[in-house]
Structures are given as structure tokens and as C-alpha cells.
Amino acid sequence: MYRLPLFDHRVLDLTDGASALTGRLLGDLGAEVIKVEPPSGDSLRGTDGFQALNANKYCCAFDVSKRPDVLTRLAGLSDVLIATAGSIASEGMRNANEALILVLLPPGGSPADAVAAVGAVGLALWDRRRTGLGGLIEVTADHGEATATDRAAAGATEPVSTLTGVTAVPASPWRLSETPLHLRLPAPALGEHNRYVLGSLLGMADPEIDALSR
Amino acid sequence: MTTLEDLRVLDLSNSVAGAYCTKLFADHGADVIVVEPPGGSRLREFADWFRLGTNKRSVTLDIGTETGRRLFRKMVEQANVVVESFAGDRMEAMDLGYTTLYGIKRRIILTSIPSDADDLPQTGLLAGLNAFAATAIAVYNADAYEVPQHIEIAAQDCAAFAAAFADRIEAPPIESSPFRMSQIERLSGPAPATGEHNHEIYCGEMGLEAGDLTRLRAAGVI
Numbered sequence: 001m002y003r004l005p006l007f008d009h010r011v012l013d014l015t016d017g018a019s020a021l022t023g024r025l026l027g028d029l030g031a032e033v034i035k036v037e038p039p040s041g042d043s044l045r046g047t048d049g050f051q052a053l054n055a056n057k058y059c060c061a062f063d064v065s066k067r068p069d070v071l072t073r074l075a076g077l078s079d080v081l082i083a084t085a086g087s088i089a090s091e092g093m094r095n096a097n098e099a100l101i102l103v104l105l106p107p108g109g110s111p112a113d114a115v116a117a118v119g120a121v122g123l124a125l126w127d128r129r130r131t132g133l134g135g136l137i138e139v140t141a142d143h144g145e146a147t148a149t150d151r152a153a154a155g156a157t158e159p160v161s162t163l164t165g166v167t168a169v170p171a172s173p174w175r176l177s178e179t180p181l182h183l184r185l186p187a188p189a190l191g192e193h194n195r196y197v198l199g200s201l202l203g204m205a206d207p208e209i210d211a212l213s214r
Numbered sequence: 215m216t217t218l219e220d221l222r223v224l225d226l227s228n229s230v231a232g233a234y235c236t237k238l239f240a241d242h243g244a245d246v247i248v249v250e251p252p253g254g255s256r257l258r259e260f261a262d263w264f265r266l267g268t269n270k271r272s273v274t275l276d277i278g279t280e281t282g283r284r285l286f287r288k289m290v291e292q293a294n295v296v297v298e299s300f301a302g303d304r305m306e307a308m309d310l311g312y313t314t315l316y317g318i319k320r321r322i323i324l325t326s327i328p329s330d331a332d333d334l335p336q337t338g339l340l341a342g343l344n345a346f347a348a349t350a351i352a353v354y355n356a357d358a359y360e361v362p363q364h365i366e367i368a369a370q371d372c373a374a375f376a377a378a379f380a381d382r383i384e385a386p387p388i389e390s391s392p393f394r395m396s397q398i399e400r401l402s403g404p405a406p407a408t409g410e411h412n413h414e415i416y417c418g419e420m421g422l423e424a425g426d427l428t429r430l431r432a433a434g435v436i
Contacts, residue, residue: 002359002361003359005351005352005354005355005361006351006355018379018380021379025347029351049379052378052379053379109379109380110380110384111375111376111379111380111383111384112340112343112376112384112385112386112392113392115340115343115344115347115376116343116347116386116392116393117393118347118350118351119238119343119346119347119349119350119351119393120350120393120395121350121351122347122349122350122351122352122353122354123218123239123242123350123354123395123398124395124397124398125351125354125358126218126221126350126353126354126357127216127218127397127398129354129357129358130216130220131216131397133397134397135395135396135397135398136395136396136397137393137394137395137396138393138394138395139392139393140392140393140394168378170374170375170378170379171375172375173344173367173368173371173372173374173375174344174347174348174365174367175365175366175367175368176348176352176363176364176365177312177363177364177365177366178361178362178363178364179361179363
């Protein structure tokens with residue numbers, strides 16, 4: 001039996017809303033994905049779309065703008081950092097960790113962008129084994145002509161974000177013979193893993209964690 | 215900046231999905247070899263072939279012949295990935311299935327995208343993008359931890375997954391790779407002519423003699 005392809009890799013996911021799909025897919029592939037979320041919560045929290053976009057992730061909630069140093073320290077312990085272009089995460093993060101792979105997504109959260117980003121991360125990891133260096137991946141937003149593909153023909157009923165009632169978490173569309181992908185974790189509660197991330201990983205004492213979590 | 219020249223992909227596919235999957239490897243510098251029938255891949259009839267074939271090399275080979283299959287297995291020894299789009303168990307029937315390839319190359323990644331992926335061109339591109347993503351992660355994992363994989367991608371699954379997250383299914387751009395990397399150069403070479411690299415690969419890299427190529431050509435194998 002083999003472990004999942006990214007079993008010993010850590011991903012920081014700073015994205016919000018629909019852009020969170022890249023992190024979900026890397027989580028499906030076995031990475032430890034830590035969603036860094038503002039104390040006010042992701043804009044889709046409370047919707048079923050949130051569940052589908054954030055399954056297989058941990059959540060650490062704190063105000064990055066007040067404590068950029070905490071984010072920098074986390075980046076030093078991570079392999080990949082995902083952010084939306086123009087948001088707080090910048091090239092500067094790579095100064096703390098030259099092996100870091102920084103992924104900048106265009107706004108909009110297109111599923112095709114998320115899939116492209118995952119492939120780019122694979123190439124970057126291959127390259128990093130040879131050079132020891134990470135790099136910057138910029139996913140470009142220039143899609144081909146908008147497709148006329150009928151969503152019903154594609155087997156879907158409603159977008160997850162508008163579903164109500166039963167939570168639907170669509171499984172990854174990739175079949176891997178040796179390491180089948182599956183849902184290991186439901187989407188996390190806000191700040192559910194603060195103690196693990198801030199305490200176990202960064203070595204903060206409880207009072208400091210409590211102060212950050214407020 | 216580096217390239218991915220030590221990452222070799224053999225492309226047996228004759229679908230938009232397969233060609234787009236391997237194009238994304240080729241555009242970022244991987245060594246992609248299109249292995250096409252002596253008459254040329256049927257994809258060459260498509261107006262978009264010159265976009266799908268960028269930065270690849272081409273050899274002709276009839277894997278319907280035993281000699282062709284023997285040569286292909288020899289190529290697998292030096293490859294990281296094989297991409298194919300045959301229907302059903304055609305690869306097994308030619309003794310080129312996952313078990314056989316794994317026996318030749320322990321870290322092989324076999325990516326199968328059945329060619330019904332092209333029923334709609336846009337879903338073909340989306341399936342190709344998904345195949346690229348899963349294959350890129352798997353080939354890294356194979357390199358780092360010696361894990362082989364047989365990856366199976368169905369266009370319908372990819373479209374349904376995308377549709378669950380968006381009102382409109384967007385296909386990736388066929389013109390160029392949808393991402394830039396600071397550490398890996400993005401190439402802009404042309405698509406190869408049919409069999410353009412036969413001599414370079416068969417003689418230069420696999421040790422055949424010019425006379426062998428003449429005989430193989432006369433027998434219709436290349």
C-alpha cells in the first residue's frame with residue numbers, strides 16, 4: 001500500500017470563497033492543507049459550497065493583517081502557499097523560505113484555474129527536487145471562448161454553492177490505481193485547528209493562541 | 215530558470231484531451247514524444263493540431279506490429295509517463311497494459327483518457343487539463359517515492375466536477391498554457407512534422423543503425 005501522493009506536504013491556503021478549490025484538490029491528493037481564515041470567516045461559510053470547497057482541510061483563524069509574522073513563520077514550514085493575485089501574500093513570503101511554491105490565482109475561482117494550478121504545483125515539485133528552489137506560479141485568467149457546454153449534459157444539476165439541504169461534496173474526478181482519492185475530513189469549523197497550527201507547529205503558548213484567536 | 219527535460223512523456227493518444235495533456239508538459243519543457251502511426255496521427259487533420267503539438271517531438275511507429283511494440287517497450291525504459299486514449303482494453307490486448315509497463319519501468323505513470331473525451335471539443339480540453347494535473351502530481355510522486363500509477367480520466371467526470379463549482383464550464387485556452395512559472399521556462403516551439411525525429415530518437419538515442427530504419431520503413435513499422 002502506498003500513501004497518498006502529497007502525504008508529507010503542507011499547503012497554506014489563503015483564498016476565499018470559490019477560489020478555495022485548488023486547496024481542496026491538493027487536500028484530496030493527501031497534502032496537509034491549512035486554510036488560513038480571517039476571524040470573520042470565509043465569505044461562503046454556512047453554505048454547502050463551503051463544504052465542497054474546503055473538505056480535506058484544517059482551519060487556522062487569525063487576522064493576518066495584524067500578525068503577518070505568524071503567516072511568515074507558517075510559510076517557513078510549508079511547501080505551497082495559495083493566494084488570490086493582489087491579496088496580502090506576496091513575493092515577500094518566498095524570502096522566508098526559498099523552497100516555497102507560491103501560487104497566485106486570478107480572481108473568480110474558475111474550476112479550470114484550480115485544476116491548472118494543481119498541475120503547475122506538480123511540475124514545481126518535480127523541479128524543486130532538482131534545484132531545492134520553489135518559485136512563483138501565476139495562473140492566467142485568459143480562458144478560451146466561453147463554452148456552450150450544457151451543464152445538464154455534464155451531469156450536474158445545480159452549482160454546489162446554491163444547493164440547500166443535503167450537503168453534497170463532489171468527489172475528485174481523478175482515478176488513481178494505487179492511491180484512490182477520498183474525502184478524509186469534512187470542512188473545518190472556524191479556527192478548529194488553531195491549537196494544532198499555532199501550538200504544535202509554531203510552539204505558541206495557550207495565552208498567546210487565545211489572544212490571536214479572538 | 216530550468217526546464218523539465220529529464221521528464222519524458224510518450225504520447226500514444228489520438229484525442230484532443232490526450233494531446234492537450236501532453237502539450238502542457240511540452241510547453242514547460244518536458245520531453246514529449248508523440249508516437250504516431252506511419253501515416254500520421256488523425257489529430258493532424260484538426261485545424262488546431264499546430265497548437266496542440268507545440269514543443270513535442272514526433273516518431274512514427276506502428277504498435278499494431280510485434281516489432282513496433284518491441285520498440286515501444288524499449289522506449290518505455292527511458293520514459294516517466296505514457297498517455298493513451300484507446301477504447302476498452304486495447305492496451306492490454308497489445309501487451310502494453312499497466313502491468314506490462316510497470317514490469318518494464320517500476321515508476322511508470324500510465325494515463326488513460328478514453329477518446330470519447332472528444333465528443334465535445336471543450337470537454338476534451340477540460341479532460342486534458344485534468345489529466346495533466348493528476349499526471350504532474352503522480353510523476354513527481356513516482357520520482358520521489360517510487361509510486362507507479364494508472365490514472366484514468368473520464369471527460370464526463372471532469373465536466374460534472376467543474377459544473378458542481380461553477381455556473382458555466384470554462385475550458386482552458388488551447389493557444390498556450392494557462393500558467394506561468396518563475397522557475398521553469400515556457401517554450402514556444404512549433405509542432406513537429408510526422409516522424410520528424412525518427413533518426414534523432416531511433417538512431418541517436420536508441421542505438422539503431424541507419425540501415426535498420428530503412429528496413430523498418432520498408433516493412434511499414436515506422
